Every structure is written in structure tokens, then in C-alpha cells.
Amino acid sequence: MDRPRPQSASSLHQQLRQTPAFVGTVIIQMIEPDAPVPQKPEYAEKGEFAGYVLQPNVTLESSFIRPCAADGRLVYGRIYYRDIFNKCHSNGFALRAVSAMPAAQVPDAYWEDREEPDLGPAARSV
DSSP states (O other), X not given: OOOOOOSBHHHHHHHHTSSOEEEEEEEEEEEOTTSOOOSSOOOOSOOEEEEEEEOTXXXXXXXXXXXXXXXXXXXXXXXXXXXXXXXXXXXXXXXXXXXXXXXXXXXXGGGOEEEESSSOXXXXXX
């Protein structure tokens, strides 16, 4: 069953932190404010390996926050994690770089929640 889209960066984090999870790859990409948005997200990098457990009610470490101007650009990406049942998943996200980082109106592929075979591309090279 698909979960509803979060409305902001804060509600995205709230959704992801319902139970403890081991965070693997974190990918964050950006598209300039007036640039076209592809129908499917394009990940030009393998991301960074987090390698830590995210407990409920704890904020994702700031080392994965990328500075960017609050100019309306699209900030999107994917977080790969292993749940408490030892199953791997990933969650996509797409936010606008403005006050409160609201959810972006983009194709559904950016918000896709999916099962994964592992902890993502950065984990494969660790």
C-alpha cells in the first residue's frame, strides 16, 4: 500500500522514522528553478553511505544536508535503508528549496517507495 506524499521535509522525516532503520545510501540531487524536470528522476552519482541506525524521534544527521539557495530549485533524491525485519527498501523524495521545504509537484516516480536488493549504490563499494 502506498503512503501519502509528505507535505514538507519535516513530514518526510516524520514518515521515515516510525521504527528504527539502518540507513545505507543517501542520494541528493538538484535541478535549477527554471530547468525542465524529467519524467523519471536521474541520479548522476552513487550517493553517500550513511552506515548508521536512525532511531524513531531522531533527526537524520546533518552531514547529508546539501546547502542550496532558497530559490525554488528542486531538491530530490532517494534514501536506502534496512528495516527491523532485515528487508531493504528505498524512499524517494522531491522538495522545493523555499521556506519549510514543501513537497514538490513532480511525477510520481520521484516519490516511489520500493523494495530493494541491498542498501543502494554507495553500499556496494564500501
